[in-house]
Amino acid sequence: MRNEFFLEVSCLTVAFPKVDGKPGEMTKVLNGLNLTIPENQFVCVLGPSGCGKTTLLNCVAGFQKFDGDILFKGSPICGPAPERGVMFQEYGLFPWFNIQQNVEFGPRMKHMPRDKRREIADTYIDMVGLSAYRKQYPNHLSGGMKQRVSLARVLANEPEFLLMDEPFAALDEQTRQKLQTELLNVWEKNKITCMFITHSISEAVFLADRVIVLMPNPGRVALDMLIDVPRMRDRNDPALLQYQEQISEVLFSGRK
Ligand SMILES: Nc1ncnc2c1ncn2[C@@H]1O[C@H](COP(=O)(O)OP(=O)(O)OP(=O)(O)O)[C@@H](O)[C@H]1O
Numbered sequence: 001m002r003n004e005f006f007l008e009v010s011c012l013t014v015a016f017p018k019v020d021g022k023p024g025e026m027t028k029v030l031n032g033l034n035l036t037i038p039e040n041q042f043v044c045v046l047g048p049s050g051c052g053k054t055t056l057l058n059c060v061a062g063f064q065k066f067d068g069d070i071l072f073k074g075s076p077i078c079g080p081a082p083e084r085g086v087m088f089q090e091y092g093l094f095p096w097f098n099i100q101q102n103v104e105f106g107p108r109m110k111h112m113p114r115d116k117r118r119e120i121a122d123t124y125i126d127m128v129g130l131s132a133y134r135k136q137y138p139n140h141l142s143g144g145m146k147q148r149v150s151l152a153r154v155l156a157n158e159p160e161f162l163l164m165d166e167p168f169a170a171l172d173e174q175t176r177q178k179l180q181t182e183l184l185n186v187w188e189k190n191k192i193t194c195m196f197i198t199h200s201i202s203e204a205v206f207l208a209d210r211v212i213v214l215m216p217n218p219g220r221v222a223l224d225m226l227i228d229v230p231r232m233r234d235r236n237d238p239a240l241l242q243y244q245e246q247i248s249e250v251l252f253s254g255r256k
């Protein structure tokens, strides 16, 4: 049975020192945010720059201190763990490892036997279309290719919860659409749960079961909407376009 309380965020508050403020003066980036994500749901988070999306993801990943409670499968989050895989805006690859070694890193940390971890790495390197580049080092790849390696690397850890911060922002449209489809395939096949941050409304409605819009000062949920369109979706489905309009209205209402 699906766990309806896979992630429970209650009263999440994060404050940072105020820019140009007096010593000790703080600004609340998130203020009392509540959010529950059921298992296997694909959640996209949208919101204007600076509203706290990355901060939220960092708290769930275990990188950021916070006030309030975050429970992952009923247990408090006290730091990073392999069951929560993170893919950042930056690539985060090890420059001294080649592509295969980068993707194998997680399985190696789990002491997986060499054959098995090689098999897993090959599967995901193939999936992102970089088989020919296995032995290359990251500084020989383009930005888009590095991002594809990052995706292969996070998937090779076979996380239960995938936290992604604008992972496809730097990609050309063709590669972006291909990786969106591959990600959805992995999500369905491995029954993972996803929190995916993006600035693209069309990307959000294509991928998500549910879209959350955060608005700033302080970051709060301005819209929480299910995208009730069957999969595999047609990107030009009028129903998706209607959802896009609803989201735009909320996103742009704060900017008048
Ligand atoms: N370590 C930090 N110290 C001080 N302020 C921070 C820190 N991290 C984030 N902030 C501030 O918190 C706010 C929210 O930042 P965050 O990175 O979460 O925004 P975001 O919604 O991810 O924006 P973007 O869409 O541009 O990535 C910003 O005003 C930022 O300056």
Ligand SMILES: [Mg+2]
Pocket: 053, 054, 055, 165
């Ligand atoms: Mg961010």
